[in-house]
Amino acid sequence: MTYRAPVSDIVFTMRHVAGLDRAVADGVYGDLSVDLSQAILDEAGRFANDVIAPLNREGDKHGATIENGVVTTAPGWKEAYKAWSEAGWNALPGPVEYGGQGLPTLLNSACVEMWNAASMAFGIGPVLTMGAIEALVAHASDDLKSRYLEKLVSGEWTATMNLTEPQAGSDLAALRSRAERSGDGTYRITGQKIFITYGEHDLTDNIVHLVLARLPDAPAGTRGISLFLVPKFLPDGTRNDVRCHSLEHKLGIHASPTCTMIFGDNGGAVGWLVGEENRGLNCMFTMMNNARLAVGLQGVAIAERAYQQALAYAHERRQGRAIGTTEGMSPIVAHPDVQRNLLTMKALTAAARAICYMTAEAIDRAHLEQDPARRKTAHERASLLTPVAKAFSTDIGMEVASLGVQVHGGMGFVEETGAAQHLRDARIAPIYEGTNGIQAIDLVTRKLPLSGGETVRAQIAAMRAVVGRLLKESTPAFGATAPRLRDAIESLDRATSYLLHALASNAQGEALAGATPYLRLFALAQGGAALAEMALTANALGAGGDKDPAHAGRIALCRFFAENIAVGAKGLEETVMGGAGFLQDATLALAS
């Protein structure tokens, strides 16, 4: 079983939840039409299916290898990357002035989903290059831009993010790598960085490292960190003083080399400042925010792939006799409990996809709207949604991949089947680019207070508007969607008020204690509202004569989510609002 890019679901989500049609009509996307978007995604889907997906299992088995500091990617990897970048996929979101196609984040997000579903170990590399491009566009000098952007946009070179050090993971204040001014405008970088994705590889002739380091006179903490561009090969063609020391032996994404990088063995790697001295974290945030959305898309991607594989197996595998049949074994997809597993997988995936694409559209409007006030609103909406997109999607990526193993029964535990690989691959996404706990804390402590709470209030109002439309809907297939979803949104509303109040009254412990369940609650309400929006559109299209059977499926999926998943909202609300009791006695409970 390989991957078939779900282009029609993707396009439907882009158009009818993320607002592609509306954005096109508003002129936000310039010349881009819905038809052109569809054509691009069809083509991307074919590339993902035909070129990348077949590499996934081999990549897992071979992994990337290192010998004398030289990293070799898995068989076929180099050719696939070359074909992929030459087909222009890396350049898709890149700025036009550097050879990019300047297409929206929304469109690229759909592509990122497909690359990562085809192979997460393949897809993660370009995520970092694209992030670096954004950071350089926003902060680099014209000289650096002209030297590096074109080749990064085309994908002829790749880029990395060098943040983590052994003592500095979630807490970048502890960062120790050093940068010294050399006197000629460049800097000499020394230090060790760990967990550097595609830090070294054989896919391209050069690798551009973006590295966080401290100047000798920098203040302590995060305000003393600067960002440097450190190429593997210097402009004169000589090798820079940076090397890969070792690769991690990881649970999953084996084909993606995770490197320990050593800078400055021989006096210091030559680096160029990006942005201003001591303002490096700011620059890094530019690339981190979009990387967070991309990691969320990895969660969607692995969930989609696991779902497809489980569904195919459930159609093929016969065991037991389904209700209403009289002889022979039924395909297990006919058993209610298996249906529940598959529908849970599909509904969670669809909800996470919708949230990620909504986030992408908000990012686009934050850049492309003419009106500054609309840009600000969109920027705050993107800021609010980004941690939800990252954490929820990657959490459900694991849940769905685990259910996928379960649907396979004993075969799921056998590596050759491939279901287990998805579970192994999925496990990194809730961790990297800021753990999901960090995302939840970001959501509660930094995003809820945006515009005095108005940003989150507006988002909840939009969810309520969907319920308003549902309440007017009399199609029986919606079942109890409206009341279940309304309850979930009201739970979210109350939990939001509670947390805003806790923050305002300096009850930081309560806010932090409730952060993770709050993020899940937000996602259940938002995801349910998004699926309902799609279902309402599907229903209207069906009523208008569109015979696509997918429409009835969208209503059924929305109903399943509301009646079986969104009903968890009330318990999460109680956890947020009454669950902080553990703060008092946690030490006792964890000691005994």
Add this chain to the structure above:
Amino acid sequence: MTYRAPVSDIVFTMRHVAGLDRAVADGVYGDLSVDLSQAILDEAGRFANDVIAPLNREGDKHGATIENGVVTTAPGWKEAYKAWSEAGWNALPGPVEYGGQGLPTLLNSACVEMWNAASMAFGIGPVLTMGAIEALVAHASDDLKSRYLEKLVSGEWTATMNLTEPQAGSDLAALRSRAERSGDGTYRITGQKIFITYGEHDLTDNIVHLVLARLPDAPAGTRGISLFLVPKFLPDGTRNDVRCHSLEHKLGIHASPTCTMIFGDNGGAVGWLVGEENRGLNCMFTMMNNARLAVGLQGVAIAERAYQQALAYAHERRQGRAIGTTEGMSPIVAHPDVQRNLLTMKALTAAARAICYMTAEAIDRAHLEQDPARRKTAHERASLLTPVAKAFSTDIGMEVASLGVQVHGGMGFVEETGAAQHLRDARIAPIYEGTNGIQAIDLVTRKLPLSGGETVRAQIAAMRAVVGRLLKESTPAFGATAPRLRDAIESLDRATSYLLHALASNAQGEALAGATPYLRLFALAQGGAALAEMALTANALGAGGDKDPAHAGRIALCRFFAENIAVGAKGLEETVMGGAGFLQDATLALAS
């Protein structure tokens, strides 16, 4: 970080929830005292810590290997098994007349937890031997008993369960292996069996296979299956016609050889009938029920191990600054979100342990009570609890192991850390010995109707009694335990009535659709009640002057479970009672 058997938690759970003290007082356990139990468990804990646990990582790396049909276990495995069985641990629950110590299932369950926490790949082997012993004791002829039981009880030989065939997993009716009568009272067995745990190995001189097969004149379906004993070496020392064809390449428990077994390459393996012809499934159920509890204990075990490792890491790893501290980085255990993860891990583990031990005690009473009516009541309670013990414990095994990876951050994804191995190992337990979906269906369709629903009603009444005691409790540390737990139990009660009604009105689809969320709901209410029982005892002991700080921890843990986990009950109730809407349109939703 290695494993430290949590003997005091184990003993507290046995005594104050599972009812060890009561059973001893009632005379159910003969000479066994609480002190002796404690002494045995202390010793078992030392063995698990010192001898088995150190093998776990090496076993994962080396795995078991096969060459020309000969299976070699990982380095150290053979010596450890020999030391373990010679120390009498295999014989602990075995019948006295065959050299066993005749100790209760409850005591052995605590040991099984410890062996499996030390190394799940090690612990699973004896589970099968012990199951086979029970089946032989219950069903085998005296001749077979005298030939095999003594060496199986001592552990000099091991045993296997040969059920699964490629086309017959959850559905044993599809079984095809054949048995022909040879005329001398023995049978000739031919066929292929897959997923046979420890089907071949080098730990012992002989291996006793219990094999399900069909006689030529057997009726179709499950009523035509017989059970045979097929030894690797025949009584005269010659090799039987059975061999291991290959080992599975698995996600986890690498050191446990999972074999494809071929019976009858050369005319048929010699086998002896166990029990009556065509009644083999009955005999197999004897061993399967206890194996189900043992697999539940594996879930508890891996959860405990993952928790211990995550807790140790959280004390050691410093990142960020906790609320109320002013300089330097805090250990991450001081951060509320990490505390939530760790408390969730610990609370789920403790609840699952309590449910498993309660099940074990019910199994003991079902065998050991004098009064037949009490035996029947206990047997039905054990029957009711077994699927919950198996499925809930193994589900939370995965959840806890995954949280354990998360607490480690990036290090959790690196294999050397060991957290990832727990996740990989844990993944099989929800699948084998009947998938958790099968367990849920068993609970709803076969266990709820026991004694016309009285068995489950009595269990719910016992949970309510705990809430009654909680309501009289004024210690502030209990927080909202009483109302939260009461709500969960009332949700369980309503969902139970709904399902009993659905079964009575032949709405089988609704019952099957709700099975999995119902099992979870049952476990939340039962687990919460069990933790509350422990907390009430801890509180009383504390009030009585017992200064053990673990008592306050038990109250805090119970509160955390009630306020943060049991609150999921309402959503599960709604899912059970209103979530079956998907039955109508599942095909549409899964097709689109």
